[in-house]
Amino acid sequence: DTAVSQTPKYLVTQMGNDKSIKCEQNLGHDTMYWYKQDSKKFLKIMFSYNNKELIINETVPNRFSPKSPDKAHLNLHINSLELGDSAVYFCASSHTTSGGPGGEQFFGPGTRLTVL
Amino acid sequence: AQSVTQLDSQVPVFEEAPVELRCNYSSSVSVYLFWYVQYPNQGLQLLLKYLSGSTLVKGINGFEAEFNKSQTSFHLRKPSVHISDTAEYFCAVSVGSSASKIIFGSGTRLSIRP
Numbered sequence: 237d238t239a240v241s242q243t244p245k246y247l248v249t250q251m252g253n254d255k256s257i258k259c260e261q262n263l264g265h266d267t268m269y270w271y272k273q274d275s276k277k278f279l280k281i282m283f284s285y286n287n288k289e290l291i292i293n294e295t296v297p298n299r300f301s302p303k304s305p306d307k308a309h310l311n312l313h314i315n316s317l318e319l320g321d322s323a324v325y326f327c328a329s330s331h332t333t334s335g336g337p338g339g340e341q342f343f344g345p346g347t348r349l350t351v352l
Numbered sequence: 353a354q355s356v357t358q359l360d361s362q363v364p365v366f367e368e369a370p371v372e373l374r375c376n377y378s379s380s381v382s383v384y385l386f387w388y389v390q391y392p393n394q395g396l397q398l399l400l401k402y403l404s405g406s407t408l409v410k411g412i413n414g415f416e417a418e419f420n421k422s423q424t425s426f427h428l429r430k431p432s433v434h435i436s437d438t439a440e441y442f443c444a445v446s447v448g449s450s451a452s453k454i455i456f457g458s459g460t461r462l463s464i465r466p
Contacts (some may be wrong), residue, residue: 279456
């Protein structure tokens with residue numbers, strides 16, 4: 237099926253650990269995103285990559301490092317996890333034409349991260 | 353700077369009743385507007401979007417929204433809701449010339465009572 241997939245779906249870990257979340261899209265899109273959704277459902281963009289280049293980097297601690305090995309993948313690595321990192325992380329992708337309106341963003345199912 | 357305000361955090365309605373979810377935006381430039389729906393324990397799914405043209409936009413599942421530039425609003429409506437419409441609804445605005453960045457509102461939880 238064509239979609240945006242994320243692994244793992246659930247991630248429970250201890251404070252101070254390092255973890256990664258993987259994202260893949262097979263929609264042929266050129267732009268990928270990471271969002272964080274907190275316990276109050278507030279959704280905030282963290283990063284965006286267009287053709288493997290970082291184009292959006294919101295105010296995110298540098299413990300968070302996105303990596304895009306190719307256009308179809310955007311992984312999120314988090315160092316020294318803290319309690320406040322507990323949230324649901326969503327990956328998304330879209331096809332964005334230069335100078336034109338953004339296309340629909342397709343979201344993955346989310347990864348629920350719990351830091352103990 | 354662009355922003356999106358969803359005035360109601362929760363909207364309870366009875367099944368088969370009409371519903372309107374309110375959204376206001378602020379922007380000094382042309383905007384592109386979206387409504388996304390998030391069903392429990394799932395990712396977001398696009399309901400509809402306004403890019404240009406007709407101000408009345410029809411989406412999936414019987415939803416529609418009207419772009420009102422003078423009131424800077426993009427309210428979402430459905431004439432008759434079903435239990436299956438229970439979800440979180442997010443209004444969003446895209447920014448920038450490439451419009452690749454989307455700013456989401458805080459969401460409105462729609463709960464349907466039988």
